[in-house]
Amino acid sequence: MSRIFTWIRSHLVVLAGVLALAYLVLPNLVVLAFSFNKPQGKFNYEWSEFSTDAWTNPCGVADMCQSLSLSLQVAVLATIGATVLGTMVAFALARYRFRGRGATSAMIFLPMAMPEVVMAASLGTLFLNMRIPFGFVTILIAHIMFCLSFVVTAVKARVMSMDPRLEQAAQDLYATPVQTFLRVTLPLAAPGIAAGALLSFALSFDDFIITQFNSGPTTVTFPMFVWGASQRGIPVQVNVIGTAMFIAAVALTVGGQWLGNRRKAVA
Amino acid sequence: MTSTTAPAPARAIPPDDAAPPARRPRRKLTAYWLLLPGIAWLVVFFAVPMVYQGSTSLQTGSLEQGFKLTWHFATYWDALGEYKWHFVRSFSYAAIATVLCLAIGYPLAYTIAFKASKRWRNVILILVIAPFFTSFLIRTLAWKTILSDGGPVVGALNALHVLDLTGAVGLTSGDRVLATPLAVVCGLTYNFLPFMILPLYTSLERIDPRLHEAAGDLYARPFTTFRKVTFPISLPGVVAGTLLTFIPASGDYINAQLLGSPSEQMVGNGIQKQFLNVLDYPTAAALSFILMALILGMVTVYMRKAGTEELV
Numbered sequence: 325m326s327r328i329f330t331w332i333r334s335h336l337v338v339l340a341g342v343l344a345l346a347y348l349v350l351p352n353l354v355v356l357a358f359s360f361n362k363p364q365g366k367f368n369y370e371w372s373e374f375s376t377d378a379w380t381n382p383c384g385v386a387d388m389c390q391s392l393s394l395s396l397q398v399a400v401l402a403t404i405g406a407t408v409l410g411t412m413v414a415f416a417l418a419r420y421r422f423r424g425r426g427a428t429s430a431m432i433f434l435p436m437a438m439p440e441v442v443m444a445a446s447l448g449t450l451f452l453n454m455r456i457p458f459g460f461v462t463i464l465i466a467h468i469m470f471c472l473s474f475v476v477t478a479v480k481a482r483v484m485s486m487d488p489r490l491e492q493a494a495q496d497l498y499a500t501p502v503q504t505f506l507r508v509t510l511p512l513a514a515p516g517i518a519a520g521a522l523l524s525f526a527l528s529f530d531d532f533i534i535t536q537f538n539s540g541p542t543t544v545t546f547p548m549f550v551w552g553a554s555q556r557g558i559p560v561q562v563n564v565i566g567t568a569m570f571i572a573a574v575a576l577t578v579g580g581q582w583l584g585n586r587r588k589a590v591a
Numbered sequence: 592m593t594s595t596t597a598p599a600p601a602r603a604i605p606p607d608d609a610a611p612p613a614r615r616p617r618r619k620l621t622a623y624w625l626l627l628p629g630i631a632w633l634v635v636f637f638a639v640p641m642v643y644q645g646s647t648s649l650q651t652g653s654l655e656q657g658f659k660l661t662w663h664f665a666t667y668w669d670a671l672g673e674y675k676w677h678f679v680r681s682f683s684y685a686a687i688a689t690v691l692c693l694a695i696g697y698p699l700a701y702t703i704a705f706k707a708s709k710r711w712r713n714v715i716l717i718l719v720i721a722p723f724f725t726s727f728l729i730r731t732l733a734w735k736t737i738l739s740d741g742g743p744v745v746g747a748l749n750a751l752h753v754l755d756l757t758g759a760v761g762l763t764s765g766d767r768v769l770a771t772p773l774a775v776v777c778g779l780t781y782n783f784l785p786f787m788i789l790p791l792y793t794s795l796e797r798i799d800p801r802l803h804e805a806a807g808d809l810y811a812r813p814f815t816t817f818r819k820v821t822f823p824i825s826l827p828g829v830v831a832g833t834l835l836t837f838i839p840a841s842g843d844y845i846n847a848q849l850l851g852s853p854s855e856q857m858v859g860n861g862i863q864k865q866f867l868n869v870l871d872y873p874t875a876a877a878l879s880f881i882l883m884a885l886i887l888g889m890v891t892v893y894m895r896k897a898g899t900e901e902l903v
Contacts, residue, residue, distance in 0.1 A: 341702030344695045348784060349718055351733035352725060358736065369736045409629035420622035428626060431633050437834070437890060438883065439842020441859045445866050445879040446640035449647050452872065469636040472629055526723050532845065533859075537866060550728040554849060558732070566729040573724030577717050 352570055359563035366557025378560035382568075385559040391549035392565060398460070398545060399529040402467035406528075407521045409468070410475025411513075417476070418483035435473045443470060444537035451538065458540035466538045467528040474527065475520035482516025526573075641883075648876035658872065670877040674861045678885070681857040684772065685841035688779035692787040692836045693829065695780065700791035700828075701821075705800065716792070719785050727782055731849050734778050738768045738850070770852035778846035786835040794828025795821070830897040838886055858882055 332339070358368055362375035383389040417428065435443065447469070451462050490512065494504040532547040539548065550562055648666055652658035671678075703715050722730060737744055745768050748754050757763040762773040798821060806816040822829075844859030858878060865875035 337698050338702050338706050340695075340698035341706070344699035344784075344788075345715060345718060347695060347781065348722060350737065351730040351781065352722055354733040354736050355725065355729055358733070369732075369739060409632055412625040413629035416622045416625035420619065420625075422619050422622045428630060431630060431638070435633065435637055437838060437887075439838055439859070439886060441842040441844065441862050442879045442883045443637065443640075445862050445875050446644035447636060448866060449872060449876055450636075450640040450643045453643060453647070465636055469632060472633060476629070530723070530726055532728060533843075536863070547726055547728050550726060550732075554728070554732055562729060566725045570721060570725040574717060574721050577721070581713060 352567075355563050355566045355570075359560060359567050361560060361563075363560065368558045368560050368563065378564045382561050382564050385561045387544065388546075388549055388559065388561055388565075391544045391546045394460075394543060395529055395546040398463055398467060399525050401464055402471055402528040403521050403524040405464070405468040406471035406475050406524045407517060410472045410520060410524075411479050411517055413472070414476045414479035414483055414516075415513075418480050432473045432476050435470055436477075440470070440531075440533040441537075444534040447534070448537040458538060459543050462538045462540070463535055463543060463545070466534045467531060470531070470534060471524035471527055474523050475517075478520035478523060479513060479516040482519075483513055486512050644876045644880060648873055648880050650873050654870050663873070666873045666877045667881070670874050671881065674858060674878060677856055677858045677861045678881070680772075680847075680855065681841045681859070681882075682885075684776050684779060684847075684855075684857065685837050685843075687776050688783065688840050689787075689833050689837045691776070691780040692784050693833065696784055696787040696791055696832065700788050700795055703788075703792050704795035704798070705803075719788050723785060728845065728849075731778055731782065731845060734774070734781065734850055735769065738774055738777070740767055740769060744768070769850065770855070772851070772855055774850040775846050775855045775857075778850045779840045779843060782843070782846065783836040783840050786839070787832040790831035790835065791825060791828040794825045794831075798824050826897070830894070834890060834893070838890070841886060842882060 358371070359378055360374055360376060361368055361371055362373045362377065363370065364372050378384075413428070413432065416422075417425070417432075444466075447466055448458075451458060456462060486509075491504055491508050494508045495501075499507065530547060531545075532551060535545050535548060536551070539545065544552070546565070550558075553559065553562060646660055647658065649660060649662050649664065650658040651661045651663045651666075699715075699719075703712055703719075707715060736742075739745070745754075745766065748768065749766060754763055754766065754768070757773050758765070762776070763771040768774050768777075802820055802824075803816055806820050807813075811819065841857075842859050844857055844863050847855050847857045847860055862875050862878045862882070865871045865878065
């Protein structure tokens with residue numbers, strides 16, 4: 325008995341950590357389990373019986389897959405926009421001393437330190453005042469705006485940790501500035517850029533608050549669809565999509581890491 | 592941090608290329624060209640809207656007749672009067688959720704950094720980040736199932752008399768968890784936990800484990816080692832984590848809407864209702880302006896106290 329107590333005492337931190345992990349993963353497991361449910365009413369909160377109907381017919385709900393494809397389009401375009409603009413800003417901040425550096429840093433930091441609802445309401449107010457109709461373009465503008473800062477932070481950290489002598493070496497070997505940039509600088513910065521892009525994609529794809537304030541009646545993204553459904557009745561297919569996204573994300577991360585390890589082993 | 596004036600090796604190229612890049616005006620111009628599109632985007636779609644919102648909050652009128660700037664400061668008083676409890680709830684729920692995130696997240700971050708083998712470390716980190724990729728609305732709705740009335744979680748909490756305790760502080764009432772402040776706090780904690788764990792892990796990971804050994808050699812007990820060595824070094828992570836949790840949590844309205852009842856509504860719910868349903872833009876603008884000012888004020892004081900360097 326006392327041995328058990330000693331074991332618990334010496335592993336207290338790990339036990340607490342495992343409990344925390346369970347707290348984080350539990351909802352995903354519930355989403356997974358209830359994707360096999362056959363609910364009796366309109367809502368999918370109570371277990372009734374096992375069924376694979378939703379998995380065999382994921383697009384069986386009106387408008388859901390349409391909203392999914394809209395979300396994917398927005399996320400891809402927002403990721404491209406934010407990554408290009410953010411990488412440029414990150415290079416300027418990491419490589420140059422210039423007037424207005426502090427103000428620039430503050431400008432990058434503030435969107436991350438602002439509750440989403442404040443940005444959402446103020447941007448929506450601007451579009452209203454300018455009489456710009458809400459729709460695809462306004463969603464895209466908003467998404468690029470809030471993803472930008474995250475890209476800058478990720479890329480800047482990477483560029484700062486790069487050895488400047490590698491670029492000097494390239495120039496010593498008579499590489500033109502363009503060659504140096506394309507063959508040395510960009511490949512070195514690539515992991516940071518990839519991290520920023522991945523983060524942008526996830527943030528944009530999952531965004532609800534800013535999208536709700538800046539989208540039109542016909543542009544319903546996937547999170548907006550789920551929100552609407554949570555009031556009218558949720559199809560099981562929502563859980564199928566949620567689970568599929570989770571599995572795809574884990575597979576991507578694990579695959580990426582495996583590739584990275586292999587490349588390291590080869591090199 | 593890399594210094595731009597790293598010792599340049601002797602070289603045969605004209606000195607023009609060897610000089611540290613930052614000092615020359617032509618290169619400086621490059622910096623501005625690189626900054627221009629990104630910063631312009633933020634100015635037009637982030638900073639200008641903030642100013643616009645300030646002006647909107649002082650306008651009067653209606654959607655049909657148009658709004659006019661009348662310096663109508665009374666909107667602020669009316670908004671504060673109507674929504675003062677929303678503000679109180681927002682900040683107290685966010686504060687409780689932040690403390691809970693720290694209490695739950697610290698052991699996990701500590702486990703990943705010091706207790707887990709390299710292989711497990713990556714697995715756990717993926718599990719921490721992966722929920723990000725499932726729509727968080729779906730995950731929040733899953734809490735409706737987990738906390739459902741008469742479900743196993745509520746039953747266990749009841750058996751352990753936890754609900755009596757939370758009921759005494761006013762977080763729950765009766766045998767329910769759903770539609771009480773506890774459910775909202777629980778959802779907030781869950782939603783923002785990764786934002787606490789990741790900065791904590793980053794700052795813990797940098798600690799040299801030999802420091803722990805050294806403390807042990809100097810007869811520090813494990814808890815003293817933690818209190819005097821580990822925790823102080825991880826403080827920047829604690830500060831970053833609390834900010835990343837508290838700020839979004841205080842503006843959130845999704846958890847209050849999905850897991851709470853109308854009496855748990857937060858300020859975000861008020862802004863959303865005024866903007867999207869009532870179409871009273873001045874009130875929505877005033878509310879979000881007050882929220883922004885309060886948060887900026889709190890963050891400034893907190894960062895002064897905590898004394899962290901550049902966060903970006």
